[in-house]
Amino acid sequence: MGIQTPNGFNLDNSGKRIVVDPVTRIEGHLRVEVNVDKNNVIRNAVSTGTMWRGIEVILKGRDPRDAWAFTQRICGVCTGTHALTSVRAVENALNISIPENANSIRNMMQLALQVHDHLVHFYHLHALDWVDVVSALSADPKATSALAQSISDWPLSSPGYFKDLQIRLRKFVESGQLGPFKNGYWGHAAYKLPPEANLMAVAHYLEALDFQKEIVKVQTIFGGKNPHPNWLVGGVPCAINVDGNGAVGAINMERLNLVTSIIQQSIEFVEKVYVPDVLAIGSFYKDWLYGGGLSGKNVMAYGDIPEHANDFSPGNLGLPRGVILNGNLKEIFPVDHTDPEQIQEFVTHSWYKYPDETKGLHPWDGVTEPNYKLGPNAKGTPTNIQELDEAGKYSWIKAPRWRGNAVEVGPLARYIVGYAQGKAEFKEPTDEFLKKLGVPVTALFSTLGRTAARALEAQWAVRKMEHFQNKLIANIKAGDSSTANIDKWNPQAWPKEAKGFGFTEAPRGALAHWIKVKDGKIENYQCVVPTTWNGSPRDPKGNIGAFEASLMDTPLADPQKPLEILRTIHSFDPCLACSTHVMSEDGQEMTQVKVR
């Protein structure tokens, strides 16, 4: 017996139930349960966020200027993006403008994260869903070299290079201590790459592991460390001094040269290794176009990377903004973070309590009270769950909706919105990529499309970093070294009450924070993050979330080894520490907080 969801999926939970817990190679804790029919095709999907930290409760009563540091600790993978969202929210609430240089530096820090996160996601969290490490042992190094040289002029591509790597890999495997590769689904029928492509990919897995540590140095130079660099309400903490007394203590010519050098290396790695690899691997999987889920229906992007400081209108944002519903690329709806009817969160199937759970609440008015209980048909006990009951409450993630619609966010959503807007910088590379693979534009709405969009976006982001580095240098040359606006640093300059919001496009998708400030302290703080959108459980109307939708109708080659589930879930780059921290407003213990 099936249930038709309002967002167009036919759910049938009568078949065999398969549980994957823990889902690994993600940030945080996630559980997935599916039902398969007699042909091992997924007919029902349930995704569960399995952690909760309560950071918004902790923020209440604190100094708004400190909030970036707390919210940054929501996630150490997308490090910096919550901090940037937070300083924007505080600046929005208190009407603080930032200098042009601070905007360029913040953009570079955010773009460096985008590039780093996408690269590490593809090679270290996602690649093993497409690449069979053990198969690489039977590759011919000469043929591997020919393959590598046919797709890129990256210099590390000689037969000897691949032969040495293969020897190292063989000896590692033969040692019997397989480390992180232990118990993988090696030899699985869903792996399609020839041994040579597998060997090339393993080589780049290791090269990317070495290289990723370079990209983040952009954050270290401007923010002092990575992960978790330092930020500042009103600008950036690093001062600029290129030729004065004591310039060695500031951003000077040597520091700027280091940034330039890192950007150039990043451009090279992304364009010569990452993008060609995704294309090469994709060419072997272009018949496996499952996993589209909501992407061909409902997607949303907030936009980000303001060209000029303090202007968040869509025309000033480098990344696109808007909502697409029901796959109609001809109509793009505007997003308003302040409209109580647009973004709302529901808890009918989440482990929280609302006075009226049929209704959603806007983040400024959000309520979060934990309410952990399993549905009546769950199997096991509350502290030893065998199977969840999705008819009841089943996740620590709330269900955010845009005007009642479940939407997908992330690089693919951004590219779909940008494509629909006809913006050449998104449309042209996408068309070229699709043409090289020989697939139609509808192929974008898939697991592969999500992975491809991320690679294309990394390429867009490294080039954009170069743009803002040039802009920063030009502005310094024009005589502007300013990096911080301190007019309203002192809380005495603040209104008695204020509220605001800030948004970014995190690597994983649309991210926003909402803040209320009263008497110089945080009165309420709410975050709605990308994985809350993508990993959301069902809502009161029965709409399933993006993770759940993406798994529907996918055939599994071997239900005991559900490689296809991992492949599709990983294509979202889930971040569970982000999605499941939300708490409110009515934190019952707030009276105990005494900050000063």
Place this chain on the structure above:
Amino acid sequence: MAAIETFYDVIRRQGVTRRSFTKFCSLTAASLGLGQTAATQMAQALETKPRIPVIWMHGLECTCCSESFIRSAHPLAKDVVLSMISLDYDDTIMAAAGHQAEAILEETKEKYKGKYILAVEGNPPLNEGGMFCIDGGKPFVEKLKWMAEDAMAIIAWGACASWGCVQAAKPNPTQATPIDKVIKDKPIIKVPGCPPIAEVMTGVVTYVTTFGRLPELDRQGRPKMFYSQRIHDKCYRRPHFDAGQFVEEWDDEAARKGHCLYKMGCKGPTTYNACSTVRWNGGVSFPIQSGHGCIGCSEEDFWDKGSFYDRLTKINQFGIEHNADEVGLAAAAVVGGAVAVHAGVTAVKRITTKHEG
């Protein structure tokens, strides 16, 4: 059963020469601040010991510790994982998932009883029966205790596992708890920081795998080699502090000249860590060098000691004469704030001493 290889076997078979191996040992010893004798000892250990299995578990956390670990410049994370340890379980990077992943834990517990290192990132919440952090359908705290039973030693990565960190900041709604409060009978090395510096993390691992013992720890369980001095003691802006030259406002003339950030709330004078010497991301910078004060992220309860921009009081103006043991946590008195004095001497110290003997 395949024979367990030594680290030396592995790297020799991977084409590393004897000469490079010896050089590696010297460099590693030097980076730990140790001499040539130690390098020889290290070489000997690496030649005779199999790669130690490491189980890396994640509780309530943000994964910044894992992210920091892979930033290590010397040794490279790649070499640590392929050649120095056997990272048999780590949710963040392992190929296996679901029951194939769980099976590794059982196998390790049996096959390497008392011989594996348990590395913990994050901490267990105790409220709601532990179900604020669910792993394999069960409370994370159960899995943690179960794997701790047969571990040789435990590494507490970062501020979460060591002290509680952000989710344990007041009012700590989930009752997030540092791991030494739930594991009482095993040596625990605390490597605090949010996150710890990459080379400090790989330095601690390398020390344990090569010398076969825990590093010398202070009273709070931190390796003395990295946590015995304050940021302030070795800060390159210290002369400006002593000369009374301070940044008074963000982006003022003093900020552009790199003067002391004490008046902007810098917690360097009360924070024990290696940032001002090892620095971050291959030595590129550290917070103070990039213009922001230290926020004290390696100290216990640093979230609850007032604003990051409040000025410290009662610091010892002149003198680096006190070490971490003598000063402990009591030095950190923040404007109007209370300091939680926590004087727990853990089991680590005793066991460490025994190992050294």
